[in-house]
Amino acid sequence: MFRPLSLCLGLLVAATSTAFALTAVPPGNRNAEQPPIPYGAVKRTGDTRGSFEAKYEKIRDLIASNGELRAKIKASAKRYGIEPIHIVGALVGEHTYNVDALDRLQTYYVKSMSYLTSKVEFALKGEEVSDFVRRPQFAECGAESSDAALWSCREAVWNASFRGKTVDGEAFPDKRFGAAFFQPFYAGQTFGLGQLNPLTALSVSDVVHRRSGLPELDARDAGKVYAAIMDPDKSLDYMAAVIAESIRSYAEAADMDISDNPGLTATLYNVGNPVARARALAAENRKRAAAGQKPKLPEENYYGWLVNEKLAELRVALR
Secondary structure (H helix, E strand, O other), X not given: OOOOHHHHHHHHHHHOOOOOOOEEOOOOOOOOOOOOOOHHHHHHHHHOOOOHHHHHHHHHHHHHHOHHHHHHHHHHHHHOOOOHHHHHHHHHHHHHHOOOOOOOHHHHHHHHXXXXXXXXXXXXXXXXXXXXXXXXXXXXHHHOOOHHHHXXXXXXXXXXXXXXXXXOOEEOOOOOHHHHHOOOOOOOOOXXXXXXXXXXXXXXXXXXXXHHOOOOOOOOOHHHHHHHHHOHHHHHHHHHHHHHHHHHHHHHHHOEEOOOOHHHHHHHHHHOOHHHHHHHHHHHHHHHHHXXXXXXXXXXXXXXXXXXXXXXXXXXXXX
């Protein structure tokens, strides 16, 4: 049975052995000015002789003018128990600072079909990631009960045991786990309407299977992963699942309710790995509590800052 995420958060609190109240992260930005925009985003936009404002207006106007897209956004949000504005925020952030939005949804469908016959694979130096994570260093990850926790664990093991190191005579690159294994076309590439990367989609595959009935993704079949994240009928559900996972992670691991701050969920959509980030915030706040300090609230980055700054406009576009 479908339950709104707000109800699920309430049930989560009630089910714990020691009742606690989640700290509500208020709407709006914690930073008075927009945090610095990374050089890569500036260069991408400059190379096309565009501007962030023009790209923002393009995706905002696409949402406002396309009733089919708005209906899909609202349907996906409902399936995952989140407010549609969270999906809008992620779309706006991606298409303002990553790539320009395409004018027609049909273009995404065509691109999606092309990946089904591709020969692409997720591998490093010819070793598929599915084989790589069978190494003994990853044994601890077998206890994780969700795809999000599983891939977060694998990323942590990569960082601790392989990244930039030489193991058994083999040198490994000083790159993020996703960059090392999940970007076979070129570094930094994301795909589709939601500009998802494959690792992000894999991290919510179990949730999307349960909620939407879509087949579970398999890292051994990269073509189907790319086809799923390129297809707007599926991509929006993956987006919603990623956002819902961020909200759930912060509630469970950090005792924070971030569901009323679309700029913050957009930030997490941008930076990824909400499980590890929520746990890190929780660890920091335990130290602050021991020192008699107030808990630290999560903050938006440049990407989420824009979403909160433009929130009134985006709510109008969604209507």
